[in-house]
Amino acid sequence: MRLPSLVAVSSCVLLQYSSVAYGQSNASDTRPYPGTPANFSSFALAPFWPYQTFVTEPDFHPPVLEITKQPGASDGLFIFAPLPFLPVYPDRPPVGLIMDQLGNPIWHSANGYLGQLEVQQLDGKNVLTYWTGGIGGGFVDAHGMGTITILDSTYKLIQNVTLNDGTFKAGDSMQNKPYPSYIDIHESHITPKGSLIVTAYNSTPYNLSAVGGPEDGWLLDSLIYEIDLRTNETLFRWSSVEHIDELPLNGSHQLHPNGSIIDGNNATHPWDYFLTNSVFPLDDGYILSSRHYWSAIALDSNGNVTWNLNGEDGGDFDLVNQTGKSSTFSWQHYVRPLDSTPNRSVTIDMFNNHNNGFDNGTNPSTGLTLYLDLQNRTVETVSALQDPKKVVYVDSQGTFQRLPGDHKLLANGQIPTLTEFDDNDRVVMKARFGQDNQVSSYRSYLVSNWSATPYWAPKIATTQEASGNVTLSMSWNGATPDVYDGWMIYESADVNGPLTEISQRVPRTGFETNATLSAGTRLVMAAAGKGNQATRRSESIRVELPSV
Template sequence: MVLGKILLTALLTSRVAASTGHPSGDWPWQTFKSSPAQPPSLRINKHGNTSPGYLIFNQNGPEVHNYSLFIMSDDNELVWQSERNGFADFRVQTFEDSPVLTHWQGLALGEPWGFGVGIVRIYDESYENIYNVSLTTAQENIIPSGGLDSGMLFSYLDFHESRITRDGTMLVTVYNVTEHDLSPYGGPRNGWVTNSLFYEMDIKTNTVLYRWSALDHTDQIPIDDAIQFHPLEDFGKNKTLPYDYFHLNSVDKLDDGSYIISSRFFCSIFRLTPNGTVEWTFQGENGGDFKLASDISFRYQHDARVRHVGEDFMQLSLFNNDNSAVKSGVNETTGIFVTLDTKTWTATLDRELVDPTDRVYAKSQGNTQFLDNGNVILGYGSTAKIKEFTPDGSVAMSAVFGHKDGTVFSYRSYRFPWIGRPKTSPSVYACIKSNETQVYMSWNGATEHKTWQVFAGSTEGDLSSQVSVARQGFETAVTLSGLPALIQVEAKTADIDIPGARSAITRAKEPCT
């Protein structure tokens, strides 16, 4: 029997088709009929024009509903959700002239350790895992802190950095517990420190191309210059609680082969020559090698990035937490842009971003992303907020996905354009309600289709097109007259052939719930 092509009603967007779940007190999340995805329900306020692209972030924290990676729109619509695992630093990067998704995956320990052990995964536009970057025991003798057994770990890469350079290499961080004499600083002679290292690695072969160690440069970066908020007397006595005096949290590479690194516990940005020596220090309280303008200060910063380099100057951005796990709530967290003049050795504030209507005190994590249209994204790390600022400093958008600081967080949050072409098929769910059939359809990660074609029939051989309906967000719903036994859907876009765009054939469930 061929069903009549009668469309009784097309439901609204997936914001309506999806239900929202949250036990009392938890942040709400979305649920769908055709997909197991459960993204957070973003509380979005838009006040101006945002840059093109999607919001790209991960979720962690003691009150998070699920540990996943998310690509979402400004309309609170899910585009893609990953499997559930421990993730960080999810973003779009370029590798071999193609956009790729990258993220860290592994085990992360919170305060007082604040580090992770894992690998970095790279995905193509189809969400296929094309490369994994790792550092194994066969390459380096690394001792993790926190009581972790190195014999049980496959890779030691920390979550703080996974940046692809213009050379097509990857910059990664590693924390290594190392025996060190701490008696000059009031600690034990046979003490233990967390040594911050970074590596530049070949993505395809995992070959180490460059290695830098903070402990190798204590003549230029003395341990007692650290501005620690965890006192030494509580640490350094064993491998489980070593003294983390440096805490490397970002690495950038310049065209001349030098590096810009950020140390949280020195409240400093260092420029390293290609051979690893310190060329200069930019310190947030005393300036280091630079004289600070009166309006510049920063503490416990993250995500130091090079914006422009001239003959005698450098422009940097950084995420100024200005808060810690021990002290917070006094100085608000900001994004700052500075110019460092290496001729006059002065530091000038170019721009500071803050939302006066919603002051944030992020104790850890966070990032500053400069967008092509001049807007800037601030991801607030341990505070579950993302804000986009316009060039004049006003807030174009804010998105919230958790309650108070430290309960739900995203190490870094971004906005990027992205075209997803998944190799997985669309998903469909159908159920019976009275004399009608309700059909729900979605395709996790797909970005190009505009409509859905719905097929129905009594057998696989007589499936026929019943209706074409416009795509409405992540999950689109439609109600068909009659009670067909079998349902199939196909994602469609004019003038584009989408491979694998047909779902499997499903049987309508009875009844709808």
Template sequence: MSTCPLGPGEQSSQIVKEYDARWPYQVFKSSHFTPPVFAITATGEPLAPGLLFITPGNQSPTPSAKDVAPLIMTDTGQLVFNGPTSNTTNFQYALYKGIDIIIFWSGISAAGANSGHGYGNITFLDASYTEVVTVCPQLGLVTPDNTKYPCEADFHEAYITNRNTIVVSAYNTTPTDLTSVGGPKDGWIFDSLFFEIEPESGDILFRWSALEYIAINDTKQPLAAAGRDQSQPFDCFHINSVVNFGYEWLVNLRNTWSTYMLMAEGDVIWRIQGDTGGDFGPLPDDARFRWQHHAKSHSITSTSISISWFNNYDGINPTTGLEIQLPIFPDRATPVSILKSLSDSSDPIYTAFEGSTQILSNGNTLMGYGSVPVMKEYGPLSPNGSDIRFTARFGADNLVHSYRAFKHEWHATPTTSPSLVVEKTGPCGSGYVSWNGATEATAWAVYEGPNEGMLGFVGKIGYKGFETKFGVAENCVQVVAVVEGKMGARSNVACVKGRGNVAAGLL
């Protein structure tokens, strides 16, 4: 019997805690990825099935997020998929032309007077992580300093409709009369736009402009010194979410504290305003919202609609996850029904910007706190937030953020090969194997031999998360992923040369 047993396989990662502002991160032997360590609090009560989708990024010049990329992770903090290193948002699952895909925006977040807006593209990947299409909208936008960008989708919204189109937000520097808000007649604003686009051709199917339908003096944003010239536009609307239901639209404008239901052609049917109620009359205290994000429609019938929001910090009260039921046609005499107003009284969070509220398949609610790098999952029978089942922090306040956070069921088998590294450890060796993005592998079949040309099957080990560690008896090793009971992708061959020098794996 070998004195170097294969073993059952074990989960392998190390935590790095640097002596600066960097949040703790994981490192692996078989991969260069460095995902964050989750600081997790969980009650053990059932969570919704699925994986967590986040896009950690740095909020300040002081780096704190080690891995700036779209990440899929488990709710135990294990990495599943690490996307390309880039500034990303809106990483999520979608159904496109009948196939399961994931999408993410990547590009440039503007700075200076243009801060809070972005210019980039949206990548579609299928369940093998093969690119389906990359949407690079060219919208003819004007920027404060006349900079031209190759792709002009803003980072706030990227939404796949049920008609296989994509909706993106955009901001256009536009001259307009600002006398209604105490500004100059020949002033300048960021007009909030959204476009419906056919992904593969890039054809623009629909365009909507807030300036054409919304009064500038509906804004709650102080004018201050903005709006006097093109270089300092006034951000009076600030679009941050758009969804369709049928041929109507639900559009959220953060800086008017309002969400609008639009006809297919763009005319406003009604608006709900977070302080006054807008077309619905006064709101109960628990239903009020300000500076809100991520308005989503749910449970639409011929008589009612429910809408969820990420209700940002109003300067006094903590951030909440809000869901309200409204009559489908405005009626000031019918009070709205508060379905959820979620916050954690033991851990109040005050999120000034960004954020998402997602109602999950089992009735739980996931809140991603945007500029505060925290996620919380609330139970289904917790209208006031008393049932907090899961909290995960992945960065330091004011240093790390993730614009939104989602939880999706996702099943994927990459076309890439698993990555294997072998190291000498005492009289034996250790193998480390990972397969970025794999969700369906259940085991590894291990082949060993004295050299690359003489490998034989020695056994199977369990699939133990992103990277699996196992014992090695021979000089050279190769592993094969077991997927749905069948042999799948093969790794590189890795050898311990001279029984002490490591042959590098494919990183």
């Protein structure tokens, strides 16, 4: 569905600056009706979110970005991969996006499902990484079979990382067809030693009678791989099924409301009892987040469980100093160690969903920071970030990102909002890119270190106006604001060229910049650049319009 009155957006952000408290809207603080997800919106009643269109990129439709900022908010670029609910937005294909804080798109990927879009470092240089592939799983806890793509700062391909060790059996809605690569969507972290940590899932036959399932049942084995990017050699492999003695099946919370397991009857619908949704290096091992186990789990370099921090009862840890705050969590995402002293202590961050599709609307979602005393096996809460003016209940997905200056960013995954907190945990920025439950982004980031000069040329296109003049539209997908600040337009009355004289200089205005050409037949070209220095030229186009 398209809204003609909204799609032609030249001012592409609803931006407000304020030195006072945010408004008192508490729409997300309303508990959902029974049987509906938290923050559920009726698709028939909720307004459709406006999006942008461009003459030079007619298939590109990024959302309008609504931003509210206070002084002291961080600068940078938003990086996310909005996934529209296609029955609501059938004409908006999924795409990866980089946008500035004025709401202007900077870069967009090709159309097609893309996840885990992130700026990382490889061999000391910034790279752009993302996952592409096929999605299986249920409405809330999808998994995937795909590839990790690594691009340099010109968007040239460095590497496509694949995984297929011959043991995988596609499950769930993937219909058991083979895939060239089985890397899952949930994690793709480049380590300082030049390796890539990824997750994967494999349908596995297993006797589920101990948890009320069939003896000839199936479960989804949650796998971790660390892959050497230079040799494609597997440096580490971990299987949840191979550690059921340490992490038994009855620790799973992935159950129907009546307490029975979800699926598990065949290979295409295995029981997803564990779900690893983040993995990160910790000392000489790893820390993983098991969403369905409600646990942050540390592994040694051999894959043995060294400790299990459980969000319900502490697991291997005792909860201390709980007056006025709680260290409990559930259905969490994005567990990251903030600092650690091996065998003594570690501080961890996580996005504490505290909700899922069956258990929702009771506990607000927070950015939770916990201090773990590894010697005395105690855990206490350092902080639990939430926007007091807009409490959210996030069923799935989410990011807790540390920013420079001890600022923090919470990206709410299923709910298309981002909130920045300053070093005193006060809200200084809020952004929204859609209506609740109409679009989501698994992870979202705010980065200040991405500078890119695309290897491809800028694009130009013309539109004839009723006046007889011609509007020349110019864009350069992927070029960051530091790369060019304006356009130099070259025109020649000789349609065979050459194009040597600059006829206009036009400041950059967002993703697409417009200029007016007088009527007539001529050859036109545009160059993006800074000052008088052209960075990259477009192809030339022939403008053939009669003189007025």
